[in-house]
Amino acid sequence: MAESAETAEDAVVAEIEKKITKAFEVFDREGNKTVDVREIGCIIRSLGCFPNEAEVQELLDQIEVEDPSGFVHLDKFLPVMTKVLLDERFQPIPEDVLLHAFEALDENKCGYITKEDLVRHLTEGGEPFTQEEMEDMLNVAVDPETNILHYRDYLPKLVID
Known part of the structure; x- marks a missing residue:
């Protein structure tokens, strides 16, 4: 056995x-x-x-x-x-936690974050994004015409099944 x-x-x-x-x-x-x-x-x-x-x-x-x-x-x-x-280390963050994080960045509670605010939040603080990481995210996350991140639309791209 x-x-x-x-x-x-x-x-x-x-x-x-x-x-x-x-x-x-x-x-x-x-x-x-x-x-x-x-x-x-x-x-x-x-x-x-x-x-x-x-x-x-x-x-x-x-x-x-x-x-x-x-x-x-x-x-x-x-x-x-x-x-x-x-050991199943470094598991992805659950979608509801990510949503809560985006909502915390959405100071006006309008369902989106401007490119400028996103860059400010992600390049300052404890573990800031590098220039390359920031460019990669902006290319995928931000609407090029409006310079806005509609985070509820972006969340599915961040979540791993």
Whole structure:
């Protein structure tokens, strides 16, 4: 009986490792089982985990980065990321919490946030968006004709099923 439980657990781990490897390979431009350390956050998020930048740095501290090249080898990334997925760490924020956050930014309670207000809120404070992150979000979230984010329409793009 214990043998079949072990086999089931091994199968789960094998499936997770396959998923991680597939995501890793998308960013492995040279095909040599390494990625630029700056890509690790994107890989983690592509796997449905949403750590903040400090948490990404903590994970990088657990992974042996091949200094001074700044590359991460799949063999070093795989065990750390497998544990993250098995432990179900960095789960996405529920839709109702995201809605509440947008409503808090919507000072006039009108159902939208202006581009200017959005930029102000997301580039100041504890963990501000980088210029690149801000541009990516604005391109997807803000209506280019009105410069407005209708957050109830944008929420489905943020929620992972």
